[in-house]
Amino acid sequence: MDGLAEAIGFKKTRLPLIILCGGLTGACTAFGFQYWASAVYYPYNIGGRPFFSWPAFIPITFELTVLFASFAAVFGMILLNGLPKPYHPVFNSERFAKHATSDGFFLSVETSDPKFDMETTCALLSGLGATHVEAVAQ
Amino acid sequence: MSPHDTNVAALEPSIPLIAPGHTYTTISDKVAGIVVTEPQPKSWKFGILIGAIGVMILNTAVIYLFYKGIGIWGVNIPVGWGWAIINFVWWIGIGHAGTLISAILLLLNQQWRTSINRFAEAMTIFAVMCAGMFPILHLGRPWVFYFILPYPGTLTMWPNFRSPLLWDVFAVSTYATVSLLFWYVGLIPDFATLRDKARNKVGQWAYGFFALGWRGSARHWFRYETASLILAGLATPLVVSVHSIVSLDFSVGIIPGWHTTIFPPYFVAGAIYSGFAMVLTLTIPVRKIYALEDFITQRHLDVMAKVMLATGLIVGYGYIMEAFYAWYSANPYEKFMIYNRMTGPYWPAYWALVLCNIVTPQFLWIHWVRNNPIVLFIISIIVNIGMWLERYVIVVTSLHADFLPSSWGSSVSWRNLRPRKTSSWPRKKSMTRATSRSMRLRLFPWTVSRKRLGSRRPDFL
Numbered sequence: 001m002d003g004l005a006e007a008i009g010f011k012k013t014r015l016p017l018i019i020l021c022g023g024l025t026g027a028c029t030a031f032g033f034q035y036w037a038s039a040v041y042y043p044y045n046i047g048g049r050p051f052f053s054w055p056a057f058i059p060i061t062f063e064l065t066v067l068f069a070s071f072a073a074v075f076g077m078i079l080l081n082g083l084p085k086p087y088h089p090v091f092n093s094e095r096f097a098k099h100a101t102s103d104g105f106f107l108s109v110e111t112s113d114p115k116f117d118m119e120t121t122c123a124l125l126s127g128l129g130a131t132h133v134e135a136v137a138q
Numbered sequence: 139m140s141p142h143d144t145n146v147a148a149l150e151p152s153i154p155l156i157a158p159g160h161t162y163t164t165i166s167d168k169v170a171g172i173v174v175t176e177p178q179p180k181s182w183k184f185g186i187l188i189g190a191i192g193v194m195i196l197n198t199a200v201i202y203l204f205y206k207g208i209g210i211w212g213v214n215i216p217v218g219w220g221w222a223i224i225n226f227v228w229w230i231g232i233g234h235a236g237t238l239i240s241a242i243l244l245l246l247n248q249q250w251r252t253s254i255n256r257f258a259e260a261m262t263i264f265a266v267m268c269a270g271m272f273p274i275l276h277l278g279r280p281w282v283f284y285f286i287l288p289y290p291g292t293l294t295m296w297p298n299f300r301s302p303l304l305w306d307v308f309a310v311s312t313y314a315t316v317s318l319l320f321w322y323v324g325l326i327p328d329f330a331t332l333r334d335k336a337r338n339k340v341g342q343w344a345y346g347f348f349a350l351g352w353r354g355s356a357r358h359w360f361r362y363e364t365a366s367l368i369l370a371g372l373a374t375p376l377v378v379s380v381h382s383i384v385s386l387d388f389s390v391g392i393i394p395g396w397h398t399t400i401f402p403p404y405f406v407a408g409a410i411y412s413g414f415a416m417v418l419t420l421t422i423p424v425r426k427i428y429a430l431e432d433f434i435t436q437r438h439l440d441v442m443a444k445v446m447l448a449t450g451l452i453v454g455y456g457y458i459m460e461a462f463y464a465w466y467s468a469n470p471y472e473k474f475m476i477y478n479r480m481t482g483p484y485w486p487a488y489w490a491l492v493l494c495n496i497v498t499p500q501f502l503w504i505h506w507v508r509n510n511p512i513v514l515f516i517i518s519i520i521v522n523i524g525m526w527l528e529r530y531v532i533v534v535t536s537l538h539a540d541f542l543p544s545s546w547g548s549s550v551s552w553r554n555l556r557p558r559k560t561s562s563w564p565r566k567k568s569m570t571r572a573t574s575r576s577m578r579l580r581l582f583p584w585t586v587s588r589k590r591l592g593s594r595r596p597d598f599l
Contacts, residue, residue: 013364015364038299042296046300059309060308063309064308064312066312070373071319076365081358083352088351
């Protein structure tokens, strides 16, 4: 649902920053390594070009930037989401398992919420027009 | 209105990307049903059978290749690049349409991509796997392919980082990895759907494993959307860079016909062109077999045909510019190259390519053609053939006659149709020879001997 995360007050994520760091790491690794291997560790004359022929190092630098940034994006997203998490109490709800990933919308209120109270919360949700309210075992 | 009957099509009434009357429930049931509940149609088994036969032919060919060496393709000097490189470029180009559909169209907010993007991404991954195989098959000693990787070995040497061939290794392996990641990220919520719909324990467990415990929380979706968008932003320049680097494999060489600056954009356009042709080749039968007409509508086919037409025109512009540059450069070798390409021993390949890639897509201007799946399917096959011929023409006609007539030769494959002394094929009985000779004369009359070619001097040299 578009805009749902914003509506519940979740507006920012650190993910772009993580991806930027991943990309920079890739760029530095690739460029630094090519410089070190071609100009420092084993300088080798190829077609009379300078040992530090930096324009020729750009394609690989670019590729590794993208590679590292993509890994950061995928694993950053998975880990920030607390996945993989094979068990979660909401899966105990039969309705959830049947509809959540295809055609339903669910609101889960956890007991750790400071304003949580079994009766008032259930009443509030029903009052807001929920089609079904159920308590899920831990 | 309860959430269960929210009408998706009603969200955008003017754009019938999904046939009317569908809700979230019917879409999930239909799409997931193909995987988990419906029995596979007979045609699925038939398709697998054809695929399996193809794979067995490939295996046989590869075993023979490893046994005999790459001479079986007729590659030699001067034509040192043959089937393998042509196939490599062809396959990698096909892969690019998948990334284009999933990444560039996501950034451009094109809604129609959603029905076909997963499908196209899967095509990308398989195309890249096919592509990756060929450079290794092309190596004379494929078992030491790892020499090209920068690993700390006893030689204490590193590969030549200034070589486009090495860039290619990085580009293609990065591309394969990023495509796989992108595909997997896209699949996580779908795996969760399949997990919840699977009927047996194995399915639940396997889909559950790959779904990573996805439960569709709004926060998760938010990070997920962010990651997808940034991945698309990364994949877009990546796909352009990959085929540009592939073209640099050629254009960094000084061979006339390769050494032109138009190569990177012209290759990228060609890649997208052939890729869309392949998406159509695969989509049209799948849509029919699995009755997905409600989700992959006429509109999708129409849009894909238009993209094919547009990129086909860019490719046509590339061919014209190649010829123009050759003339305008006033370089006798470039001029000879294009003259020889059009009128030399390989002229049928060149003109067949013009027919397939420039003339055929012009039919896509017609609305009726774009909306007829069968005609569209045939055109997509022709374009696939044309794009293969393009790489054939670029690789072979450029190499076979470069600067000095003394280094000219003929090649690759046409000649292999008959046994010959220098070929690694064993000489067969005269029967075979007679047959293949008459075949050569009738079907491939342009095959010329080295001697005739040598005497064929261009007037302007």
